[in-house]
Amino acid sequence: MRTNDVMLQTATKVVTFIILMFAVHIFFAGHYTPGGGFVGGLLTTSAIVLLMLAFDVKTVKKILPINYVIMTAVGLLIAIATAAASIIFDVPFFTHAYDYFDLPLFGKTSLHSAMLFDAGVYLVVVGVTMTIIQTIGEDE
Amino acid sequence: MTMSNMLLFPILIPLVFATILMVFPKNVRMQRIVAAAGTLFTLIASLFLLVKVNNDGVQAITLGSWPAPFGISMVSDLLSVLLVISSSLITLFVVLYSFPSIGIKREQSFYYPAVLFLMTGVNGAFTTGDIFNLFVFVEVLLMASYTLIVHGGEKPQLRESIKYLLVNIISSALFVAAVAFLYSVTGTLNMADLAVKIPQIESTGILTVIAVLFLVVFGFKAAIFPLYFWLPGSYHAPPMPILALFGALLTKVGVYAIMRTYTLFFVMNTGFTHELLGIVAILTILAGCVGALAYFDVKKIIIYNIIIAVGVILFGVSQLNEAGVQGSVFYLIHDMLIKAALFFLVGIIAVLFGTTDLRKMGGLIKTYPVLGWVYLIAAFGLAGIPPLSGFPGKLLIVQGGFEGPQFWGSLVILATSLIVLLSVVRIFIYAFWGNPVETMPVTKTVYRQMFVPTVILVSFTVVLGVGAEFFMPLISGAGEVLLNPALYIDAVLKE
Numbered sequence: 001m002r003t004n005d006v007m008l009q010t011a012t013k014v015v016t017f018i019i020l021m022f023a024v025h026i027f028f029a030g031h032y033t034p035g036g037g038f039v040g041g042l043l044t045t046s047a048i049v050l051l052m053l054a055f056d057v058k059t060v061k062k063i064l065p066i067n068y069v070i071m072t073a074v075g076l077l078i079a080i081a082t083a084a085a086s087i088i089f090d091v092p093f094f095t096h097a098y099d100y101f102d103l104p105l106f107g108k109t110s111l112h113s114a115m116l117f118d119a120g121v122y123l124v125v126v127g128v129t130m131t132i133i134q135t136i137g138e139d140e
Numbered sequence: 141m142t143m144s145n146m147l148l149f150p151i152l153i154p155l156v157f158a159t160i161l162m163v164f165p166k167n168v169r170m171q172r173i174v175a176a177a178g179t180l181f182t183l184i185a186s187l188f189l190l191v192k193v194n195n196d197g198v199q200a201i202t203l204g205s206w207p208a209p210f211g212i213s214m215v216s217d218l219l220s221v222l223l224v225i226s227s228s229l230i231t232l233f234v235v236l237y238s239f240p241s242i243g244i245k246r247e248q249s250f251y252y253p254a255v256l257f258l259m260t261g262v263n264g265a266f267t268t269g270d271i272f273n274l275f276v277f278v279e280v281l282l283m284a285s286y287t288l289i290v291h292g293g294e295k296p297q298l299r300e301s302i303k304y305l306l307v308n309i310i311s312s313a314l315f316v317a318a319v320a321f322l323y324s325v326t327g328t329l330n331m332a333d334l335a336v337k338i339p340q341i342e343s344t345g346i347l348t349v350i351a352v353l354f355l356v357v358f359g360f361k362a363a364i365f366p367l368y369f370w371l372p373g374s375y376h377a378p379p380m381p382i383l384a385l386f387g388a389l390l391t392k393v394g395v396y397a398i399m400r401t402y403t404l405f406f407v408m409n410t411g412f413t414h415e416l417l418g419i420v421a422i423l424t425i426l427a428g429c430v431g432a433l434a435y436f437d438v439k440k441i442i443i444y445n446i447i448i449a450v451g452v453i454l455f456g457v458s459q460l461n462e463a464g465v466q467g468s469v470f471y472l473i474h475d476m477l478i479k480a481a482l483f484f485l486v487g488i489i490a491v492l493f494g495t496t497d498l499r500k501m502g503g504l505i506k507t508y509p510v511l512g513w514v515y516l517i518a519a520f521g522l523a524g525i526p527p528l529s530g531f532p533g534k535l536l537i538v539q540g541g542f543e544g545p546q547f548w549g550s551l552v553i554l555a556t557s558l559i560v561l562l563s564v565v566r567i568f569i570y571a572f573w574g575n576p577v578e579t580m581p582v583t584k585t586v587y588r589q590m591f592v593p594t595v596i597l598v599s600f601t602v603v604l605g606v607g608a609e610f611f612m613p614l615i616s617g618a619g620e621v622l623l624n625p626a627l628y629i630d631a632v633l634k635e
Contacts, residue, residue, distance in 0.1 A: 073162040080156060087145045092211075094203040 005054065012054035019047035027122055028115075037118035041125025048126075049133060057137050068130040075123025082116040146192060147199045147216040149185035150224045150263045154178055154231075158256035168247045172239055175252035179232040182259065186224045193221045194614065198621060198631035200269065200332075208633045209333040215269035215632055219469055219618035223266045223396060226476045229600070230388045231259045233593045237484055238381040240589035241491070246292050246379075254291065255385065258284035265393045269632055271322065272329045274397065275315050278361065282308050285390060288382045289374065300377035307370040311360035318353040325350065332632035335405040335625045344408045351406040351413045355398065355420075362394025364454065365423040368447050372431060375443045380487030383439065387446050388480035395450055395472060399457050403465065403622040410460060418458035418546045424451030429556050432563035436498040438486040438571075441563050442479070445522065448560055449475040455549050456537035464540020466619035470608075471533030473615075477601045478522050478529065482564070484594040485515045489571050491590070494580040498567065503576030511591065512572040518598050519568060521605060523561035529605030532612075 023043035030036030052060045086095040098112035157178030164170055193199055193216055202211040216224075235255060242251060261281025268274050286308075290301040323329055325346055326337045338347060356367065363371040375386055398417070406413055428447030435441055453475065456468030488511060490496045492504065505512040517528070524530030534553065541550030604611060621627050 069165075070163055073159050076159045076162075077156070080152070080159065084152065090144060092201050092203055092205050093145050093148050093214075095205040 009054045012050055016047045016051055019043060019050065023047065027118065030118060031112060031114065037121030038125055040118075041122045042129065044122075044126050045129040045133075048130060052133070052137070057134065066130075068127045068134065070127075072124050072127030072131065075120045075125075075127055077120070078123065079117050079120025082113055082120065085113070144201055146185075147189055147201060147214055147221075147267060150182050150189065150228060151260055151267060153182045153185055154256040154259040154263065157181075158253045158260065161253040161256065162250065165250055165253075166248050168244055171247055171252050172235075175235050175256060176232070178256055179228065179235050179259065182263070183225070183228040183232055186221065186228050186263075189216060190221050190225060190614075193218055194617070198627055200631045200634075202632075209328055209330045212273050213269035213330055213332065213632050214267050215332070215628065216267055217618065217621040217628060217631075218614055219396075219399075219621060220266045222469070222473055222614060222618060223392070223476075224263050226473050227259065227262045227266070227389050227392075230476060230480045230597075231255065231385065233480065233484075233597050234381050234385045234388075236593040237384070237487075237590060240586045241487065242379060242381055243292075249291070250287070251291060254284050254287040257281075258288065258385065258389070260284075262389050262393055266396060269331050270329055271331055271334065271401075272319055275312070275319060278315070278393065278397075279312065281390065281393065282312070285386065288385070289378050291382065292379065294377075297377045300374045303370055304374040307360060307374075311357055314353070314360075315357045318350060318357050321346075321350050321353065330632070331400070331404055332629045335629050336633070338405045338408060341408075347406070348409045348412055351402075351409070352416065354401055354406070355413070355417065358394045358397040358401070359420070360394070362391050362398060362450050362454075363424075363447055364420055364450060365427045368424065368427065368450075371447065372440060372443050375446075376437075376439055380483060380490065384480045384483035384487070387443065387483050388476045391446055391450055392472060392476055395453050398454060399468065399472075399622065402457060403460070404625050404628060407460075407625075414458045414460055415545070418455055418549055421451045421453075421455035421458055422546075422549050422552050424448075424454070425552060425556050426451075429559040429563075433559060436570075438490060438496050438498060438567055440496075441567060442482050442486055445482075445560060445563065446479060448556065449479070452534065452537060452553055455546075455553065456533075456540055459537075459540040459544030459546065460623075461540050461544050462619060462623060463536045463543060465622050466616055467533050467536025467538075467540055469533075469618045469622075470611075470615045471530070471537060474521075474529040474533050474601065474604060477597065477604065478518060481518050481594060481597040481601060482522060484590070484597060485511070485518055486567065488587070488590050488594065489515075489567075492579045492582060493571070493577065498570040501571040501577055502574035503572070504579070505572040506576055507579065512568070514595055514598050515572070516568055517602065519561070519564035521598075521601050522564055524557055525561075527606050527608075529601045529608075531605060532608040
């Protein structure tokens with residue numbers, strides 16, 4: 001008999017978004033305060049894992065139809081491309097660039113190409129951890 | 141465009157291609173084409189790099205535009221570029237040899253990405269100029285090798301991969317500990333900077349301990365006596381193309397790391413460290429010889445020959461003179477090529493008989509004469525019969541031993557060459573002579589697809605041996621950088 005887990009599911013619906021927002025915050029904070037792509041990715045994964053615990057693997061697959069292997073590959077490509085952009089400018093590999101921009105709403109903001117590299121790391125971390133959890137979870 | 145990043149291309153190209161291959165695992169045709177293209181481009185890039193290094197001297201770049209000891213330096217001298225070319229060439233042939241022999245199922249489950257990630261790790265380990273970055277690249281190639289050793293999930297593979305994983309995780313933990321000790325003593329991780337700092341430190345006792353700890357770490361990877369125990373079992377488990385890749389590349393990274401550290405910066409107490417290395421190398425040769433004679437299994441015989449070759453190369457390094465070091469460089473390159481070729485050949489023999497047991501084979505020379513003669517040439521090349529490729533390297537190593545402190549080591553190498561010859565000729569006698577044994581039905585195309593890359597690889601080793609005179613300037617250039625660390629240091633820490 002299936003137990004009624006309405007409490008868990010309702011709480012998850014709220015908490016998941018809080019975790020996801022926190023993950024995004026941690027990811028963007030990485031340059032000046034503790035955080036970055038790795039923890040941001042792990043937090044995102046934990047939000048998805050919470051969904052899997054409250055519902056089940058199939059439902060989560062339906063709401064997030066993502067191929068995590070391809071996500072890993074895309075993350076790797078973003079990271080390599082960020083580092084390899086320096087080849088075009090003929091400076092040593094991995095040389096980053098940054099500048100200050102006046103963005104609407106945010107005001108004066110520094111944008112750094114290291115963030116693109118971190119975005120790659122973020123995607124790889126989410127992709128790899130989700131692949132591990134999904135493969136073990138679906139194993140009979 | 142001056143292409144200051146050129147020395148990174150042999151690392152970046154396989155990395156990018158491996159990542160692209162992850163996107164469409166089920167399309168075998170595309171997997172094959174992209175994998176072959178990736179390895180071919182890597183080979184071409186490394187050949188361009190050789191021309192550059194040969195013309196302009198040691199190439200160095202510090203990533204991220206940081207000044208030299210603070211960023212990660214990548215250094216390409218003649219030794220590393222020659223090894224990168226050899227590994228790229230071998231990976232290309234392993235990919236070609238895999239088409240008919242590895243099986244569609246394996247090809248559809250990320251086989252080629254794993255091979256290319258392994259290539260990334262190997263080429264990176266040969267090119268890096270930073271001791272912790274060397275650790276990272278060694279982990280990259282080990283992760284890929286974990287995937288490959290268990291790939292297919294047969295029972296012996298599962299059993300042996302557990303042992304392989306355990307040994308390598310322990311040795312990697314030791315590697316981190318050794319790097320931590322070195323960092324706490326010297327305060328730097330850049331190899332060129334280490335070479336500057338270490339001679340300034342007066343207490344050599346702790347540095348000798350660290351040098352021996354690094355010998356243990358790299359000895360696990362390179363399979364030296366008595367740390368080779370994991371290798372025969374682990375290498376016996378995976379299918380032949382993977383075994384050829386492992387046998388030709390993986391232990392050689394450990395050998396290269398010992399060569400680099402023991403010529404560049406662990407030279408403060410050679411009386412102890414290099415004598416220890418020489419003795420261990422000779423014991424490695426003897427242990428390998430026992431194994432090479434003991435088995436009737438074609439895979440096992442060649443696997444034990446890997447261990448013998450590791451001993452021979454390291455003995456040359458331990459002498460720390462011109463002949464010994466040059467001989468080691470030559471023998472290292474020869475051994476990578478010949479081991480891949482021999483594994484390819486015994487792979488074909490094993491497929492034809494449907495077994496790896498020598499006692500169930502016989503009479504193949506009547507039905508496959510060309511295969512027999514090609515095998516004999518490769519076997520003579522391995523044993524070091526002139527004018528084949530095993531000869532010049534071993535000659536120089538033996539000469540280095542006679543000039544150096546351990547002349548008895550040279551006598552052991554000369555004597556054990558006969559055992560090496562005996563061990564591989566036994567395969568020839570059992571498999572090709574005698575009464576014909578019924579062979580498995582193998583279609584002409586499959587046989588040809590396996591045989592053609594093998595023959596080309598064997599002919600490369602013949603060219604390396606016969607044309608030794610032509611290759612010698614490159615080899616002696618590589619030896620020169622090893623014996624004069626100042627060349628390496630100046631290239632990295634240029635003002």
